[in-house]
Amino acid sequence: GLEEEHRRRAPYVAYLVRCRQGLLSLQAQLEMQLRRTQRDRDVCQTHLATLCVRHFLDPREHHLQTFSRSFQGLTVGDEKAQLVEKFLQFLFRGMEVDPTWQMASDLQMSLAQHTIERAIMSQIYVHALYPNGDGDVLRDQVLHQHIQKLSRLVTVDHRDLRIPRAYHAECPWPSAQAHLGALAAHKSPRDKVACVAACCSALMSLLSLAGGVPAADDLIPVLVYVLIQANPPHLLSTVQFVNTFHQERFEGEAAYWWTQFCSAVEFIKTMDY
Numbered sequence: 210g211l212e213e214e215h216r217r218r219a220p221y222v223a224y225l226v227r228c229r230q231g232l233l234s235l236q237a238q239l240e241m242q243l244r245r246t247q248r249d250r251d252v253c254q255t256h257l258a259t260l261c262v263r264h265f266l267d268p269r270e271h272h273l274q275t276f277s278r279s280f281q282g283l284t285v286g287d288e289k290a291q292l293v294e295k296f297l298q299f300l301f302r303g304m305e306v307d308p309t310w311q312m313a314s315d316l317q318m319s320l321a322q323h324t325i326e327r328a329i330m331s332q333i334y335v336h337a338l339y340p341n342g343d344g345d346v347l348r349d350q351v352l353h354q355h356i357q358k359l360s361r362l363v364t365v366d367h368r369d370l371r372i373p374r375a376y377h378a379e380c381p382w383p384s385a386q387a388h389l390g391a392l393a394a395h396k397s398p399r400d401k402v403a404c405v406a407a408c409c410s411a412l413m414s415l416l417s418l419a420g421g422v423p424a425a426d427d428l429i430p431v432l433v434y435v436l437i438q439a440n441p442p443h444l445l446s447t448v449q450f451v452n453t454f455h456q457e458r459f460e461g462e463a464a465y466w467w468t469q470f471c472s473a474v475e476f477i478k479t480m481d482y
């Protein structure tokens with residue numbers, strides 16, 4: 210009968226189960242190895258781009274010094290942004306005729322351009338971040354102290370935030386805080402925007418674990434809470450820096466996340482103790 214048939218087929222079923230488990234294990238190992246290989250490839254490509262960019266920029270040191278002096282001589286933000294863009298385009302045009310880049314792929318060229326942008330912004334970073342000198346530093350310190358006080362008082366169920374209780378389980382969202390903690394380490398506006406985008410994407414993924422797709426109204430209060438807990442340094446100057454030097458380069462999802470981030474900063478400025 211059926212029972213006898215089941216007993217007769219049981220060894221084969223067990224064999225199929227073992228095979229499936231083995232294949233799933235092998236698939237997981239291969240996927241992990243693929244991720245490692247992709248990371249190694251990305252590291253190698255980044256390192257190669259850095260070396261090639263250094264080789265490209267070394268003969269142009271005079272142009273870099275002239276650019277830096279010209280930048281420091283300007284006072285208007287728009288003029289500074291235009292000078293940076295003009296100089297970057299000058300370098301990018303130079304790349305197009307430089308023998309080093311003749312066989313480069315579009316991906317390699319894009320990576321190299323980002324690397325050049327980092328190098329240029331590093332040259333002028335302090336002057337670009339603090340265009341008004343000590344005034345900007347003091348302004349950032351005031352906000353930093355304000356957020357420090359808030360961090361001792363604001364909890365996940367604070368009345369001003371109204372974070373839905375369904376999201377409380379993931380609090381304090383340390384992975385999102387880590388992305389904001391890296392803001393100060395980057396000197397190009399593109400990389401700072403990428404940190405904010407990574408933070409917001411991480412938050413959206415974590416909030417979605419509570420069920421459903423979170424809306425912007427759900428994100429903002431959580432982002433405010435994460436910002437208060439992370440309290441990244443020179444926050445106002447960072448916002449001004451990105452808005453000045455990246456305004457024309459915003460696109461897609463990153464632009465949306467940056468807008469949400471700026472809204473969160475503005476909200477924090479109005480919070481009382």
